[in-house]
């Protein structure tokens with residue numbers, strides 16, 4: 092007797108780069124896994140059928156740079172990111188500068204059914220005791236973070252830069268424990284720009300590193316932005332087997348408008364936003380930039396985070412005594428295009444993945460902007476799926492995701508070809524988003540084996556992941 096399917100997605104355009112599928116197919120799911128991809132699955136064999144004729148059906152979007160919790164997030168608003176990200180079609184996310192306890196709490200309260208891993212943001216005197224930690228301190232910080240449910244750590248060079256030496260030691264300590272380590276570049280000797288990126292190969296040495304949001308260093312602050320992209324490509328290529336990378340496609344960034352007692356902007360990223368348009372890097376410059384509508388402030392509205400501008404933005408910034416989340420349109424479209432489409436001679440993409448750097452930051456446009464590049468003829472559908480799901484799955488060692496081979500996880504993103512937006516997503520064969528409405532809750536916590544106890548006692552479903560399988564640590568031992 093033929094096997095039955097719990098669910099069949101009928102008649103979509105299936106895009107699965109790992110299996111070279113780019114055609115109209117039915118997808119059959121059984122017990123939360125992919126059971127069969129075939130030209131036609133008999134209605135009689137399906138318990139349930141969803142018609143996706145004319146839609147793109149790809150393995151679920153894996154966002155390798157999102158924000159769902161965080162050391163900056165006293166009010167817990169980052170947890171809104173679960174719904175915001177799921178609404179855009181994402182099924183798996185790496186919370187890139189989180190706090191594991193806060194992530195687990197946020198997932199319970201506001202989770203949207205995604206698979207989520209987090210890495211601990213390193214903030215001196217907040218998540219770590221000291222500034223410029225040495226390797227001894229970092230060994231303890233990393234092992235503690237892993238036990239508490241992080242899969243690694245994030246260097247926040249644009250906000251809390253360390254010396255280059257300390258940065259190297261953070262990377263080395265993480266590498267020793269096969270922990271994820273991501274770097275928003277910038278040290279006490281450089282900045283969150285191309286000059287910061289130039290330091291990274293030497294800082295990394297023989298180590299492994301996730302170099303976060305390459306687009307952030309190609310904003311035209313040091314040279315012409317396309318020249319910056321070309322130099323960024325050379326830098327990445329010089330450590331091709333040691334770096335994993337992503338870039339996001341939103342024009343707006345995220346930053347923080349905190350000023351010191353002398354009225355100067357504290358964070359390099361915010362200073363750069365001011366410099367990009369000739370504003371002073373002071374509270375007066377920031378106030379004017381907000382009043383002019385150049386940037387905006389983030390605030391919660393109706394269960395999600397939105398950007399507001401003008402006087403309202405100034406009011407929010409002042410109410411938070413300047414320590415407020417802000418956003419500026421500093422990402423040039425030409426850099427985004429170049430970083431997303433450029434390839435090596437062997438056909439591999441120079442930047443591994445399209446990320447959002449979103450979640451709770453309202454710029455979850457990875458899918459729709461990647462689809463716009465398909466419309467433009469800059470990427471094929473198979474290439475779009477490579478950047479949105481297949482390569483991200485390899486980056487994280489999630490070998491059961493990112494493809495539709497028999498037995499793969501039933502994580503699927505269905506996209507409307509006309510709008511480029513996701514209209515349905517499934518995790519483990521269950522819908523978490525239908526027509527833009529999020530129906531999932533909670534989520535699966537992705538942890539390393541060190542956190543099994545923490546994860547088991549959290550009450551959340553969890554999955555132990557093996558970073559030895561990841562592209563980050565490929566060939567490491």
Ligand SMILES: [Zn+2]
Nearest residue numbers: 156158187448
């Ligand atoms: Zn980020």
